[in-house]
Amino acid sequence: MKSRAKAVRSRKAPTAGTPSAVDVTGRTVRVDAQRNLDALLEAAKAVFDASGVDAGVREIAKRAGVGIATVYRHFPQRSDLVAAVYRREVDACVEAAATLAKEHEPREALVRWIHRYMSFIASKRGLVAAYRAGVPAFEALPAYFRKNLEPALQALLDAAAAAGRIRHDVEPYELLWAIANLSTPPSGVGPQYSRRMVGLLIDGLRYGAGQGAPASKASRRERG
Amino acid sequence: MKSRAKAVRSRKAPTAGTPSAVDVTGRTVRVDAQRNLDALLEAAKAVFDASGVDAGVREIAKRAGVGIATVYRHFPQRSDLVAAVYRREVDACVEAAATLAKEHEPREALVRWIHRYMSFIASKRGLVAAYRAGVPAFEALPAYFRKNLEPALQALLDAAAAAGRIRHDVEPYELLWAIANLSTPPSGVGPQYSRRMVGLLIDGLRYGAGQGAPASKASRRERG
DNA sequence: GCAGGAAACGGAACGTGGTTCCGATTCACT
DNA sequence: AGTGAATCGGAACCACGTTCCGTTTCCTGC
Numbered sequence: 010m011k012s013r014a015k016a017v018r019s020r021k022a023p024t025a026g027t028p029s030a031v032d033v034t035g036r037t038v039r040v041d042a043q044r045n046l047d048a049l050l051e052a053a054k055a056v057f058d059a060s061g062v063d064a065g066v067r068e069i070a071k072r073a074g075v076g077i078a079t080v081y082r083h084f085p086q087r088s089d090l091v092a093a094v095y096r097r098e099v100d101a102c103v104e105a106a107a108t109l110a111k112e113h114e115p116r117e118a119l120v121r122w123i124h125r126y127m128s129f130i131a132s133k134r135g136l137v138a139a140y141r142a143g144v145p146a147f148e149a150l151p152a153y154f155r156k157n158l159e160p161a162l163q164a165l166l167d168a169a170a171a172a173g174r175i176r177h178d179v180e181p182y183e184l185l186w187a188i189a190n191l192s193t194p195p196s197g198v199g200p201q202y203s204r205r206m207v208g209l210l211i212d213g214l215r216y217g218a219g220q221g222a223p224a225s226k227a228s229r230r231e232r233g
Numbered sequence: 234m235k236s237r238a239k240a241v242r243s244r245k246a247p248t249a250g251t252p253s254a255v256d257v258t259g260r261t262v263r264v265d266a267q268r269n270l271d272a273l274l275e276a277a278k279a280v281f282d283a284s285g286v287d288a289g290v291r292e293i294a295k296r297a298g299v300g301i302a303t304v305y306r307h308f309p310q311r312s313d314l315v316a317a318v319y320r321r322e323v324d325a326c327v328e329a330a331a332t333l334a335k336e337h338e339p340r341e342a343l344v345r346w347i348h349r350y351m352s353f354i355a356s357k358r359g360l361v362a363a364y365r366a367g368v369p370a371f372e373a374l375p376a377y378f379r380k381n382l383e384p385a386l387q388a389l390l391d392a393a394a395a396a397g398r399i400r401h402d403v404e405p406y407e408l409l410w411a412i413a414n415l416s417t418p419p420s421g422v423g424p425q426y427s428r429r430m431v432g433l434l435i436d437g438l439r440y441g442a443g444q445g446a447p448a449s450k451a452s453r454r455e456r457g
Numbered sequence: 458g459c460a461g462g463a464a465a466c467g468g469a470a471c472g473t474g475g476t477t478c479c480g481a482t483t484c485a486c487t
Numbered sequence: 488a489g490t491g492a493a494t495c496g497g498a499a500c501c502a503c504g505t506t507c508c509g510t511t512t513c514c515t516g517c
Contacts, residue, residue, distance in 0.1 A: 039484055042494060065474065076496035078477080087475065138362055151419070179433075183422060187430045190414040195375070198407060206411040209403075209437030216436040263513055266465060290504065300467035302506085311504065 046083050048073040053094045061134035062091050088139075092150040095133065099157050102129050106161035116174035119165045120211060123188060126158070127203060130192040137189050158185055175214040184210075270307050272297040277318045285358035286315055312363075316374040319357065323381050326353050330385035340398035343389045344435060347412060350382070351427060354416040361413050382409055399438040408434075 052073035056064045066087060070080050084090040105125050109118040130136065140150055162181040170177035187210065194202035276297035280288045290311060294304050308314040329349050333342040354360065364374055386405040394401035411434065418426035 037485075039493065041483065045495085066476085067474085070496095077475095078479095078497075079495060081476065082494075085476095179429075180422075182419070183426055183430060186419040186422075186426075187415055187433075190417065191411055193414070195406070195410040198404075198410075202407055202410075205403075206407060206434070209411075210430070210433050212437035212440040213433030213435070216440045261514080263464065265512065269465085289502080291502090294467095301504095302468075302508095303466060305505065306465070309505095 042083075045073070045075050045079050049075060049080060049083060049090070050094060053090055057091070057094060057133070062139050063135045088150050091136070091139070092153055095136075096153060098129060099154055102126060103157050103161045106165055110165060110168065115165070115168040115172040116215075119169045119175070122162070122165055123207060123211070124204075126162075126185070127188060127192050127207060130189045131203065137193060155182060155185070176216075179214065266307075269297070269299050269303050273299060273304060273307060273314070274318060277314055281315070281318060281357070286363050287359045312374050315360075315363070316377055319360075320377060322353060323378055326350060327381050327385045330389055334389060334392065339389070339392040339396040343393045343399070346386070346389055347431060347435070348428075350386075350409070351412060351416050351431060354413045355427065361417060379406060379409070400440070403438065 049069070053069050056069050056072055060068070066077060066080055069090070070077050073080075080090065084093065102125060106118075106122050109122050109125070112118070113121060159181050162185060166175070166177075166179060166181055166184075169175045188207055191206045191210070192203045194200065273293070277293050280293050280296055284292070290301060290304055293314070294301050297304075304314065308317065326349060330346050333346050333349070336342070337345060383405050386409060390399070390401075390403060390405055390408075393399045412431055415430045415434070416427045418424065
């Protein structure tokens with residue numbers, strides 16, 4: 010992909026000796042563009058943390074000290090910016106899966122990771138709602154999330170199922186989505202809501218351990 | 234609006250055969266106002282069914298053959314219109330609970346009602362997302378939903394718990410919210426997603442039957 | 458009937474959001 | 488330094504929910 014590594018020209022260095030980055034296409038990236046990109050990501054992260062992912066583009070641009078168009082050149086849609094900001098945290102979540110798998114027995118690792126995942130989702134106010142409501146072209150956002158989180162959860166599920174601790178007929182993507190949607194409590198309910206509901210879901214996983222019956226069928230049978 | 238202390242006293246039977254409706258405050262309602270209200274509700278229902286609850290106010294007004302202001306006079310906020318439209322369906326859902334309780338044994342009645350409730354939610358595209366995202370004053374909408382649906386589900390839960398078929402430590406409101414949130418499948422997943430996930434939830438309810446341990450604790454215990 | 462006035466009306470106007478456009482600016486390379 | 492292109496900033500545009508206000512319609516007391 011990268012055709013050549015670009016060395017720094019000894020002209021004036023705007024950002025303290027930073028080597029000019031290279032595009033995926035091999036083009037050199039202008040230092041101001043790179044600087045703005047960094048500022049944008051940092052500002053977006055700060056604003057999202059403070060006001061949720063519903064924060065306006067103008068606010069982010071202002072905080073980053075750039076114009077609106079600069080935002081849209083780097084990120085064709087608002088959702089692309091959201092995805093870029095959370096990419097790093099998704100990666101961390103994926104790494105956590107491997108770590109937990111080594112340090113705990115299969116089911117415990119699964120439960121702990123689910124809680125880890127819940128924390129990530131819960132801290133992103135409005136992420137799920139935005140993802141949902143954003144009908145037009147929010148397709149870019151779930152792509153990265155799914156591509157990385159699904160295999161991580163799949164590994165945990167397989168290990169726990171192999172150990173006979175949970176049923177083995179659950180799709181990881183469905184579980185990811187379900188947990189994400191359970192991570193927003195309604196108003197007027199204690200903060201433990203999410204844990205309780207996801208706890209129910211996990212108990213449902215355990216309920217069918219070793220049976221292999223689909224959840225939908227199991228729920229309809231008169232006697233377990 | 235200016236502060237207008239209206240003191241309309243006793244009315245007289247107005248002209249044509251249609252008896253003019255009366256306000257909750259006892260004021261007579263103008264026939265054109267009533268006609269527009271009806272047209273508005275009908276149009277809104279049609280548009281919501283066709284385009285989801287995210288449909289614009291202008292579209293609804295146009296379909297009803299009225300101006301924008303007319304919408305806002307009858308419904309101070311968009312969410313009030315949504316709530317009004319769905320009030321009828323909520324009532325139907327509540328009635329279904331009583332019917333099912335008579336025709337089936339407790340747990341079966343509970344499961345069947347949950348599926349009934351899921352159908353209602355699923356047919357209202359974007360309802361949950363709007364409810365969630367609508368931070369400002371979407372408080373009016375859940376009020377009616379909760380006030381009516383919560384007791385209905387509570388009765389079903391009590392009956393099933395008394396029969397020893399499910400755990401008895403689940404809050405009905407939490408369950409309503411959880412199911413509603415599980416009723417929106419992610420893109421690229423079969424339509425059976427919701428049934429599977431709610432099935433897991435129901436299995437979780439059965440898992441702890443007769444134990445009474447909170448879901449959150451049960452989910453963390455090493456052995457059941 | 459009819460006239461007066463309040464209730465209800467329609468649609469333009471406002472504020473805010475995401476997105477696009479375009480002239481001005483800044484950078485990279487010779 | 489010079490030149491062309493990549494990048495920039497912010498005004499402009501569109502769609503949305505909501506508000507304002509001049510106009511119309513209906514009820515009512517005569």
